[in-house]
Amino acid sequence: MNKVPSAELESRMKRFKTQMNVSNPEWEIAVIFSKINQYYFTGTMQDGMLLIPNEGDATFWVRRSFERATYESLFSQIKSMKSFRDAAKSIDKLPDTVYLETETVPLAVYGRFQKHFPFKDVKPVDTVVSAVRAVKSEYELQLMRKAGQIHQHVLEDIVPEMLVEGMSEADLAAELFKVMVDEGHQGITRFGMFDTEMVLGHIGFGESSIYPSYFDGASGNYGLSPAVPLLGSRERKLKKGDLVYVDIGCGVEGYNTDKTMTYMFGNSLPHYAIDIHNKCVEVQNEIAAMLKPGAIPSQIYNQIISSLDDDFLQNFMGFGDRKVKFLGHGIGLLIDELPVIAERFDNPIQKGMTFALEPKNGIKNIGMVGIENTFIVNSSGGESITGTNPGLIPIF
Structure with a gap:
């Protein structure tokens, strides 16, 4: 198995945060749901979500399969969750605005996510991710x-x-x-x-x-x-x-x-x-x-x-x-x-x-x-x- 090198993953995350600071200097947290973007940032694609704070390390919360994710990925922070509730406990204070992939996240997933992450507003992160991946x-x-x-x-x-x-x-x-x-x-x-x-x-x-x-x-x-x-x-x-x-x-x-x-x-x-x-x-x-x-x-x-x-x-x-x-x-x-x-x-x-x-x-x-x-x-x-x-x- 060829794993995406950790240095490659770290570089991608660094470039993403740099681009976010330029495009959306007020941002505090972004969340990645789509499997393609998950793979880009973590080297594996699972049923889960990637939480990316402006300050601190990103965490890949995986519902299924946590075992496979840890086997395939060299990403530094992978944690298991049974539901969004488990991931929500890791957030001390949720900002009012969360940046999401508005082009790909279904309304039903959005609703379940917001139930445990009660943010007030959502803004798109799609363009920034696309620019980094380009x-x-x-x-x-x-x-x-x-x-x-x-x-x-x-x-x-x-x-x-x-x-x-x-x-x-x-x-x-x-x-x-x-x-x-x-x-x-x-x-x-x-x-x-x-x-x-x-x-x-x-x-x-x-x-x-x-x-x-x-x-x-x-x-x-x-x-x-x-x-x-x-x-x-x-x-x-x-x-x-x-x-x-x-x-x-x-x-x-x-x-x-x-x-x-x-x-x-x-x-x-x-x-x-x-x-x-x-x-x-x-x-x-x-x-x-x-x-x-x-x-x-x-x-x-x-x-x-x-x-x-x-x-x-x-x-x-x-x-x-x-x-x-x-x-x-x-x-x-x-x-x-x-x-x-x-x-x-x-x-x-x-x-x-x-x-x-x-x-x-x-x-x-x-x-x-x-x-x-x-x-x-x-x-x-x-x-x-x-x-x-x-x-x-x-x-x-």
Whole structure:
């Protein structure tokens, strides 16, 4: 078992408190309930809560499983509780305001917590946690590099050998899942987007990749059914001339990379479709060159969008009226993290941030062309850790 080093956990907590003192200088206590943030700060995820006082040490109160938490985590203060009542006894004087993850804590949990912690007001801690998590340590970057190597190898080297005429989207997805896990993928793809389920990602043949989707991304797919709009269709079979679109995540010890790779099966796509795809690759490379410390995400977004002609923009980042208004997103413990390459994201990019850049374009009767790779922000620009293959790999 690889445990998150204690020095890493201490650094994260120190950076969180420093950021809280800047953003909310009056804060006295913050409480973490979500398992992803628990893992970030303690190295384990359990049924419990992390109490973080401004002064003094944070305590991870665990209902289940305390035994597992102490086995997995090098966090300094882990205590057992049967209910919030036990943790409340440790607080001499509760402040009027408590900072919570308002994006993720359900009202029912909030009510049970407030019963034993009768604070008067609640303020969000989400933005501060996101800002701290956005800048990755070398420990985190090493895990993301491992995920990126798996991602590159599977999508660029293995998938071309998996594509067989007559296989269904679901067939490819099922086979791909096994291969990913065999290669080291953690088997789960996590999103912060509310009530979002995902298995691997979007896998589509031809027009399936531009099918409407509730997912806040450029592409879609048919899915297994209306009840399970995931994986891919059992009915849509691969045939010659198809564009194959694979947009999936890969994770190692919690940390994700995101990558999209496309393939031309049996025959080449029309020249105009290839031209549109190549333009998307150019856009990715232009954005990557701008990923330097001090750059402003909203300025990058506006500069790129203003440089594209109206014909290209018609189905850029989606298809028809189903377009998203971003060019890339932060990534780490979740696929969809902050910051985002979009309007209104005006804080400067920092070294060590990681972004998935995904310029794409939907084409009627063909599908979604384009590309996506995961980049680390360096002084010289974005470094791709998921490969540099431009996509549209020919399978003839």
